[in-house]
Amino acid sequence: MNDASKPPSRGCILVVDDQRNMRATTALLLRSEGYTVLEAATGEDALTTLSKDGVELMLTDLKMEPMDGLTLLKKALEVAPRLQVIMMTAFGSIETAVQAMREGAFDYITKPFKDGELRYRVERALERAQLQATVALLTGEFNERHGLSALVGRSRAMSDLSSRVTRVAQSDATVLVQGESGTGKELVARAVHAHSRRKDKPFVPVNCAAISETLLESELFGHAKGAFTGAVRARRGLVEEANGGTLFIDEVTETTPAFQSKLLRTLQEGEVRRVGESTSTKVDVRIVAATNRDIELEVREKRFRQDLYYRLNVVTLRVPPLRERLDDVRELAEHFLKRANARSPKPKRLSEAAVGHLTGYSFPGNVRELENLVEQAAALAEGEELLPEDFPLSPNTRVEVSGPVGSPQVSSLDTSMRMPTLAEAVEEAERRAIAQALERHGMDLGRVAEELSVSSTTLWRKMKRFNLRPSGADHRD
Known part of the structure; x- marks a missing residue:
């Protein structure tokens, strides 16, 4: 068979073992599966091969001389940081193999191993290698998409914010992003990551309000096998997934004191302990946290740990609400319309009248509300030009403007009939539901929690926030 008719290789694997028979047998099996297989009898030979060949996976014996498998692992990852490594070990060396995984090995396999077991572990390792290669290709796209250009706006407020993002990104300081819902706090966090030395490493977001208590x-810190019902295998948490990069913790004030204590430990010690494990794993993670609440009030009301607040609040980035930068409305609207036009066969354009209509609005839902308005108008408007009537705005949320259209100055805002934001409406609905359930069940908080389908801890936390007490409880402080 000539080279042109050969099937493509499924991946390039280096087998390292100082026992010739074991090395040759393993290589033969892998070649029969369609892999390109290279062989090395010593650690030195392996390093030479790694420096010049496109190896994706290395299988290495643990007990070798003069360079053992652990030493080879460390040096190999210096030569090829994205290399996947599987340690081949005798039964009595499993503890050392686990140590190797802590130091960067993907997996280990115990000799003598079955052919099927080797195939499975090799496939998993190469899948991870391909995933990492894909992530590397997408890194440039991430940095381009989420850099400072993503922070649309030329107002003084946005210029100041962009300048602070650039300065803080160069350090590893923990960042606290504050701003109302819909202002773009995650975009700011992504911009910090994209301009940092960690930009080639993972950016991992987690929304604390979207995950049950x-x-x-378990989601953040991971868990050991059997740590709780359903934990059928050990799992790394998001903190470990973000190792070397940035972990974005959104709505951090929605967490419990117990969770806050564990997050504080991670910040202080630079380590994470999985649920159900007694040992910790070192991590190098930059934390960017965000909240739409008054976090200082949360601290004063004892709902948020003061020591954690000081750890998070090393650098504060405040994202201004859209009503404070109305001169950015035109640029933002055109940015969102350009994105909508890219998905539509009939592109639209903004009329000057529509711009004036939008810049006279206070946007209680902030940038997210403007984005939704533009996308809705682009989808539903019949003409090519978007007019004021294509943008239905909530009543009693107008501002008076002076000067040319596009450069408004807020002079008055009718707040007597202000429409509530989505977050405010959700909070009020939660408060009413809890109050009514308390009225029905009195002191039986267990039945209240069951009816509302929340944990007792969540119920207690929300009752404290809304200053609610069980019916019949002593109302004295």
Whole structure:
């Protein structure tokens, strides 16, 4: 068969073992599966091969001389940081193999191993290698998409914010992003990551408000096999997934004191302990946290740990609400319309009248509300030009403007009939539901929690926030 008719290789693997028979047998099996297989009898030979060949996976024996498998692992990852490594070990060396995984090995396999077991572990390792290669290709796209250009706006407020993002990105300081819902706090966090020395490493976001209390700890810190019902295998948490990069913790004030204590430990010690494990794993993660609440008030009301607040609040980035930068409305609207036009066969354009209509609005839902308005108008408007009537705005949220259209100055805002934001409406609905359930069940908080389908801890936390007490409880402080 000539080279042109050969099937493509499924991946390039280096087998390292100082026992010739074991090395040759393993290589033969892998070649029969369609892999390109290279062989090395010593660690030195392996390093030479790694420096010049496109190896994706290395299988190495643990007990070798003069260079053992652990030493080879460390040096190999210096030569090829994205290399996947599987350690081949005798039964009595499993503890050392686990140590190797802590130091960067992907997996280990115990000799003598079955052919099927080797195939499975090799396939998993190469899948991870391909995933990392894909992530590397997408890194440039991430940096281009989420750099400072993503922070649309030329107002003084946005210029100041962009300048602070650039300065803070150069350090490893923990960042606290504050701003109302819909202002773009995650975009700011992504911009910090994209301009940092960690930009080639993972950016991992987690929204604490979107994950149940019982799952949040496991989601962030990982868990050991059997740590709780359903934990059928050990799992790394998002903190470990973000190792070397940035972990974005959104809505951090929605967490419990117990969780806050564990997050504080991670910040202080630079380590994470999986649920159900007694040992910790070192991590190098930059934390960017965000909240739409008054976090200082949360601290004063004892709902958020003061020591964690000081750890998070090393550098604060405040994202201004859209009503404070109305001169950015035109640029933002055109940015969102350009994106909508890219998905539509009938592109639209903004009329000057529509711009004036939008810049006279206070945007209680901030940039997210403007984005939704533009996308809705682009999808539903019949003409090519978007007019004021294509943008239905909530009543009693107009501002008076002076000067040319596009450069408004807020002079008055009718707040007597202000429409509530989505976050405010959700909070009020939660408060009413809890109050009504308390009225029905009195002191039986267990039945209240069951009816509302929340944990007792979540119920207690929300009752404290809304200053609610069980019916019949002593109302004295």
